[in-house]
Amino acid sequence: MVLVYITTQHGIAKSALETVSYARKLNEQVVVITCGSASANELEILGKYGAKSILVNRTIDGEDSQQLARLISSFALSLKAETVMFSHDFIGKGVAPRVSVRLKAGLVSGAISLPETDGSIKINVFSGKAIAFVKVNSPVRIISLLPNSVAPEITGVNCAVEEITGDFGAAAIKVLSTKKPEGDIALPEAELVVSAGRGMKGPENWGMIEGLAKALGAATACSRPVADIGWRPHHEHVGQTGVAIRPNLYIAIGISGAIQHLAGVNGSKVIVVVNTDKEAPFFKAADYGVIGDAFDVIPRLTEAVLKFNAENN
Amino acid sequence: MKILVCISKSPDTTSKISFIQDNKVFDENGVQFIVNPYDEWYALVRALELKETLGGQVSIITVGTANDDAIMRKALAIGADEAIRIDAEPKDAYFTACQIANFAKEGSFDLILTGKETINYNGSQVGGMLSEILDLPFVSLASRLEVNGNTVSVEREIAGGIQVIEANLPLVISCSKGMAEQRIPNMRGIMAARTKPLQVISPISTDDLTSYVLFNTPSSKAAVKMIDASNMDELVQLLHNEAKVI
Ligand SMILES: Cc1cc2nc3c(=O)[nH]c(=O)nc-3n(C[C@H](O)[C@H](O)[C@H](O)COP(=O)(O)OP(=O)(O)OC[C@H]3O[C@@H](n4cnc5c(N)ncnc54)[C@H](O)[C@@H]3O)c2cc1C
Ligand SMILES: Nc1ncnc2c1ncn2[C@@H]1O[C@H](COP(=O)(O)O)[C@@H](O)[C@H]1O
Numbered sequence: 001m002v003l004v005y006i007t008t009q010h011g012i013a014k015s016a017l018e019t020v021s022y023a024r025k026l027n028e029q030v031v032v033i034t035c036g037s038a039s040a041n042e043l044e045i046l047g048k049y050g051a052k053s054i055l056v057n058r059t060i061d062g063e064d065s066q067q068l069a070r071l072i073s074s075f076a077l078s079l080k081a082e083t084v085m086f087s088h089d090f091i092g093k094g095v096a097p098r099v100s101v102r103l104k105a106g107l108v109s110g111a112i113s114l115p116e117t118d119g120s121i122k123i124n125v126f127s128g129k130a131i132a133f134v135k136v137n138s139p140v141r142i143i144s145l146l147p148n149s150v151a152p153e154i155t156g157v158n159c160a161v162e163e164i165t166g167d168f169g170a171a172a173i174k175v176l177s178t179k180k181p182e183g184d185i186a187l188p189e190a191e192l193v194v195s196a197g198r199g200m201k202g203p204e205n206w207g208m209i210e211g212l213a214k215a216l217g218a219a220t221a222c223s224r225p226v227a228d229i230g231w232r233p234h235h236e237h238v239g240q241t242g243v244a245i246r247p248n249l250y251i252a253i254g255i256s257g258a259i260q261h262l263a264g265v266n267g268s269k270v271i272v273v274v275n276t277d278k279e280a281p282f283f284k285a286a287d288y289g290v291i292g293d294a295f296d297v298i299p300r301l302t303e304a305v306l307k308f309n310a311e312n313n
Numbered sequence: 314m315k316i317l318v319c320i321s322k323s324p325d326t327t328s329k330i331s332f333i334q335d336n337k338v339f340d341e342n343g344v345q346f347i348v349n350p351y352d353e354w355y356a357l358v359r360a361l362e363l364k365e366t367l368g369g370q371v372s373i374i375t376v377g378t379a380n381d382d383a384i385m386r387k388a389l390a391i392g393a394d395e396a397i398r399i400d401a402e403p404k405d406a407y408f409t410a411c412q413i414a415n416f417a418k419e420g421s422f423d424l425i426l427t428g429k430e431t432i433n434y435n436g437s438q439v440g441g442m443l444s445e446i447l448d449l450p451f452v453s454l455a456s457r458l459e460v461n462g463n464t465v466s467v468e469r470e471i472a473g474g475i476q477v478i479e480a481n482l483p484l485v486i487s488c489s490k491g492m493a494e495q496r497i498p499n500m501r502g503i504m505a506a507r508t509k510p511l512q513v514i515s516p517i518s519t520d521d522l523t524s525y526v527l528f529n530t531p532s533s534k535a536a537v538k539m540i541d542a543s544n545m546d547e548l549v550q551l552l553h554n555e556a557k558v559i
Contacts, residue, residue, distance in 0.1 A: 010472065013472065063476075063478075065444075065450075065451050065453070066444070066445075066449075066450055069445060088437075090453060090454050090469065090471050090472065093437040093454065093487075094441055094451055094452075094453035094454075095441070096438075096441070097406070097410075097437075097438040097440070097441025097442040097445065098441050098442070098444065098445035098451070100441075100442060100445075100522065101407070101410070101442050101445035101446055102445060104520065104522070105522065106407070106522035106523040107406070107407075107436075107438060107522070107523065108523065109406070109436040109437060109438050110436065110437075118526070120526050120527070123436075125433060125434050126324070126330045126432075126433050127326065127432050127433075129330040129531075130332070130528050130529060130530050130531070131529045131530075132434075132525050132527070132528050133526045133527040133528075134523055134524070134525055135524050135525075135526045136522065137520075137521050137522055137523060137524060172450035172480055172481070172484070173450055173452060173478050173479070173480040174479045175476050175477070175478055176478065176479055177477045178474060178475070178476045178477075179474055179475045179477075180474035186474075188472060191558075192559070234456075234490060235470065237490070240326055241350055241351075241354075241490060242490060248558040249552065249558040249559065259326050269556075269558065270552070270556045270558050272548070272552070283537050284534075284537070286534075286537040287534065287537060288537065288538050288539075288540055288548060288551060288556075289537045289539045289540070290539070290541075290545075290548065291539065291542060292542030296542065297542050297545070300543075300545045301545040301548065301549070303545070304545035304546045304549045305549055305559075307546070308546075308549045308550075308553065308559075
């Protein structure tokens with residue numbers, strides 16, 4: 001069977017549905033384990049994506065990797081899980097390695113596809129410049145799935161939610177506060193991203209970038225110098241030293257396409273580049289290119305998107 | 314305050330990535346290696362800042378071969394006090410974590426810092442494994458770190474937001490952007506680094522939990538389709554009908 005850990009204390013993310021769908025393709029026996037206060041109503045929809053049952057621990061807050069690792073490992077052992085799965089998000093990155101040590105089970109970190117016939121699993125390496133096939137040598141394997149790598153799929157119906165208890169020790173870390181930017185679409189999860197660079201000349205010109213993003217229902221991102229000089233918040237910085245993303249659509253406006261920037265975005269399915277300079281290196285990585293001044297192109301692109309939205313609703 | 318910083322090497326981003334021996338082995342020939350940026354800019358520099366305000370010592374550790382001495386000297390030039398190299402090719406994250414844990418368990422470190430991930434294998438694994446082996450708390454993806462006596466206050470990135478966390482020493486923290494600013498080693502640092510201790514230790518044996526069986530370089534993109542700047546309706550139609558992303 002496959003045991004899937006899902007973070008639910010910040011809501012059920014799309015990446016959670018992806019992870020359950022992936023698990024269902026590995027094995028019909030999928031059990032989801034989670035903790036926190038999400039209601040049974042919220043949780044049972046995971047059954048639609050392939051979970052047979054859901055185990056929820058109400059006493060653990062789900063923020064401490066040490067406590068979570070004890071919880072997940074103990075159920076992995078008692079349920080005799082062959083595979084334990086995580087989403088490769090901020091919680092998965094903290095917990096999956098710990099569970100790997102506890103179970104002495106090899107971890108495929110950031111899987112991007114289902115196992116090959118020889119059991120190896122693909123991951124991105126060298127900042128997306130290559131793909132590696134990783135094989136697990138231990139009887140039990142751990143997989144953390146890179147968000148946006150497989151599509152969530154509805155295969156079943158709502159399932160039963162069961163409360164679980166047990167002693168997993170005290171939490172070693174205490175969350176004092178959580179700041180969440182209001183209304184924004186979280187960048188690592190976004191399917192559509194509008195990103196801009198130094199070509200925008202100054203922070204006062206970001207209105208049109210936000211306008212386009214809003215029309216598309218996209219998240220906004222930026223190049224590193226733009227975050228460094230304070231035109232945009234740091235969490236928007238994508239690239240080798242920022243966030244790595246792989247949305248369905250990445251629109252790069254006034255960004256030259258330096259290799260360090262590409263490293264964080266070249267997993268995007270479709271890339272559109274808008275740049276005044278026809279020699280900008282970004283065009284080599286693009287699917288669609290527009291040579292032109294952002295100040296002229298973006299308002300017209302936004303208008304075209306709004307027109308499209310109106311016609312298609 | 315005794316701080317251990319885990320340092321790994323990574324190929325300079327401009328390096329050509331290619332593979333040899335039937336695509337089973339990364340070709341290091343002609344590759345320029347640097348200190349993994351997360352380890353250098355964020356973990357090491359923050360450790361040095363803490364030492365400067367609180368006193369103590371910063372040790373760096375690498376699991377690697379004699380080829381890595383150059384990046385260790387660079388980290389010493391930035392200001393680390395001593396370097397430890399576990400003399401082995403790092404096979405996978407578990408192997409690496411076992412080696413570092415074996416050294417760290419004797420060292421009574423107050424704080425162990427790693428980078429968020431290595432930019433070559435991008436696993437984000439070593440820090441978490443290390444903390445489990447040592448039975449210590451772990452905070453991943455930290456973007457700010459303050460130490461007040463025996464407690465730390467840490468900010469970490471969560472999906473689209475920031476959490477403020479409190480925990481006690483000792484613990485392991487993986488560091489990402491925001492922790493500190495890059496420092497360029499000066500001449501005095503470079504000279505001093507030459508005589509700082511670099512201890513070489515033999516590896517312990519561990520199980521091989523994973524292996525990299527094959528590498529591939531993704532096929533290059535089809536040529537870019539150019540759209541006239543005056544025809545944004547066409548772009549929107551292509552994104553809808555051809556690319557099917559909107
Ligand atoms: C170790 C290291 C790590 C790095 N990590 C990152 C990273 O994670 N992310 C990152 O982004 N960078 C990173 N960088 C920096 C990177 O090398 C580039 O310097 C940076 O990406 C350039 O940002 P930019 O494209 O916004 O600016 P520029 O290079 O200045 O490019 C601006 C572009 O805008 C175009 N332009 C100008 N005016 C207009 C207009 N009116 N309309 C349309 N286009 C216009 C120009 O033709 C140009 O192509 C890193 C660098 C190093 C050394
Ligand atoms: N060979 C190594 N030697 C020392 N530290 C390492 C090594 N590999 C990884 N690390 C540390 O672990 C962090 C995460 O690496 P990874 O799990 O490979 O993404 C890095 O940023 C380093 O701080």
